[in-house]
Amino acid sequence: MSNESSMEWAPLRSSLGVVKKVDEFCVSLPAPLNLSYWWNFGSLLGLCLSVQILSGLFLSFHYSAHESVAFLSVVHIDRDVNMGWLLRSVHANGASAYFFCIYMHIGRGLYYGSYLHSKVWLSGVALYLVSMGVAFLGYVLPWGQMSFWGATVITNLLTAIPVIGEPIVYWIWGGYGVGGATLTRFYSLHFILPFVVASMVVVHLILLHEKGSSNPLGVSSSTAKIRFHPYYTSKDILGVVVFLALFMGLCLLKPHLLGAPDNFFPANPLSTPAHIQPEWYFLFAYTILRSMPSKPLGVVYMGFSILSLCFFSGYHTSVFQSNCWTPPLKALFWVFVGSLVMLTWLGSKAAEPPYIAWGQFFSVVFILYYPLSLVSAHCWQVLVRGPVESDSSNPRIS
């Protein structure tokens, strides 16, 4: 082939390359044949992220990040912009839907031992942390009372760092308090970071496809694979339909159900709301933070409780990948979920007796999940199943 004609074919060849990659990624991709609906939350997270980026883009056409008009520009979106109320409702509730899916996705990973795929798990933990940052930054933008005071409380946590904490907080604020400079930089970061999240998702999926998905039984699926399409595309589409029905129900019928009433008042640095609290998806961390007697201790305990997710990828708790084979692990998992629900509820209560003591109790239960899983899995193995002889007898290593 002459040089000229090979150049003519180049675009076709590269588009064929793209088609091949798409095919490998989500059409003929070999997938275990027994994936349950708990494996739907990954695709739903992708959907939520896309909805957030798109609705956020349209909101940015009308939003203004100046401290004197930010609140009013949001009121303008709600009242004057065509379908602006819907855009806002979708974006605000979309954040809740995103975190709901993240918690289901992480819960699935903990229960079925998906964290054994360390690289995928750790990239997921990184995604969770950055997503938390994005949500926090976004919550400040409407510049209501809860936005302002939430930003003040959370940024102030950094003063718990000895010596450099205070200068760092001033640097982040761009002044001596949360103000106009803070709002502008938070807006820029809130706009750009979702694209970082999207790139991290691509890495997450590339890492996932190195070994492929695990499955609810936690057994090797190399001899029992099916094509991703049509089996899991149809299952994912069903998930999307159910999710969209529930999500649009929330956005259209109860758009303010999950929001804080205080945020209907413009930010006022001279008047602190009676109860400052974050959105529901951060309440568990807020309770853990409040249960410690001092701020530095609270910050360390809260950070540790979130980052303890990383430990799971380091050391597995049982010879079986999935918890479904080990009754004490199943029970402990549900105790852990119960403590998470209680911590979330307690975070919405005032910091007064008896809630403080309950918060302390459930914070301890929450953090003990990992060490208790290790101990009980070991005891179950030794007392009920008998000692493990060698790695070759380990059913999770395939």
Ligand code: HEM
């Ligand atoms: C924007 C956030 C995220 C997106 C879009 C996302 C997307 C996905 C998708 C599409 C899958 C394959 C389908 C499935 O197994 O559900 C997956 C699998 C997985 N994800 Fe995520 N994920 C996100 C966050 C996380 C987080 C926060 C973690 C953990 C801390 C995590 C850990 C995992 C693991 C371990 C798997 C493999 C599951 C298995 O095969 O058993 N992901 N993710």
